[in-house]
Amino acid sequence: SAMFELRHWVPRLSNRRALFLLLAALMFCWNASILWIGLQDLGLQVFQLLLWLGIAISLEDKFANLWPKPSRFSFFAGAILIALLLTLSPALINFQAGYIKYLLLPGSICALALLSRPVKQWQLFAAPLLISLLLPISGAFAVLSSPIQNRLTALLTWIFLYGLGFQTGLSGKEISLGSAGVVVQTPCNGNEQLIFSISMVIIFQLIFPLKQRGHILAAFGGAIVSAYVINTIRIALLAYFTTWEDRSGMPAFDFFHGHGGLIFSLIAATIAGWIYYRLLDQELAA
Numbered sequence: 001s002a003m004f005e006l007r008h009w010v011p012r013l014s015n016r017r018a019l020f021l022l023l024a025a026l027m028f029c030w031n032a033s034i035l036w037i038g039l040q041d042l043g044l045q046v047f048q049l050l051l052w053l054g055i056a057i058s059l060e061d062k063f064a065n066l067w068p069k070p071s072r073f074s075f076f077a078g079a080i081l082i083a084l085l086l087t088l089s090p091a092l093i094n095f096q097a098g099y100i101k102y103l104l105l106p107g108s109i110c111a112l113a114l115l116s117r118p119v120k121q122w123q124l125f126a127a128p129l130l131i132s133l134l135l136p137i138s139g140a141f142a143v144l145s146s147p148i149q150n151r152l153t154a155l156l157t158w159i160f161l162y163g164l165g166f167q168t169g170l171s172g173k174e175i176s177l178g179s180a181g182v183v184v185q186t187p188c189n190g191n192e193q194l195i196f197s198i199s200m201v202i203i204f205q206l207i208f209p210l211k212q213r214g215h216i217l218a219a220f221g222g223a224i225v226s227a228y229v230i231n232t233i234r235i236a237l238l239a240y241f242t243t244w245e246d247r248s249g250m251p252a253f254d255f256f257h258g259h260g261g262l263i264f265s266l267i268a269a270t271i272a273g274w275i276y277y278r279l280l281d282q283e284l285a286a
Helices: 002-013 016-037 042-060 072-087 089-093 098-116 119-132 134-144 147-163 191-207 213-241 250-257 261-285
Strands: 168-171 174-177 180-183
Touching: 016 042, 016 089, 016 098, 042 098, 042 119, 042 134, 042 191, 042 261, 072 098, 089 098, 098 119, 098 134, 119 134, 119 191, 134 191, 147 168, 147 174, 147 213, 174 213, 180 213, 191 213, 191 261, 213 250, 213 261, 250 261
Parallel strands: none
Antiparallel strands: 168 174, 174 180
């Protein structure tokens, strides 16, 4: 029985496509484990998982074409690139790689593409490569975000709380509710929600493209608006938690100011995806 099972699996392991998919799975596990062991920001970890999911979906209907046919040069280039990425593991785990952590996903996808096809035949991997580039772009966007965005978030939150009947004050980036309140700093200005929402629309546009320019603009506009609305609700909740007596709201404040804030990012991305699919349904129905 054991010998039969061995014979059953040997042909599969000799299948080049199966080996390629196994390597892709191992690269995914390595990417995820490096960020997790290195105690990187949870938002970054989840965002990378979202991008890997988008990459998998973009290749789902191209499974029959995933049979590796690399040239000698692309094969050795891909192997060398994987070796270089693996040598970065100690630096990434010990927080010594800085921005390099944002290049892990593009580097991994580029290596897999090299091991699959020569560079001139990368049409198959166009969407996965573009999706992977969203990771370094998101890192650059977070660094370059303007302080104006902090003030805009504070203003929107003040308007929201005032509309709900709260007696609030606004001074620059500070929102006050009586003797309590919050100051909107860069981590709270909605960057993460914007990145998740806009990336969701870009991934869908690469996989299930909208044809009408008006629908494309509506999809991106809806993603931006939903991100700001969701983050405004989050900041308003944080401000409200600070008003609870005897600081009883601080555990909730700490949760939603930290890892709990990721819930709002996922909600914003879900809304952006829902808007996109509604627009796509309109085009398909037409």
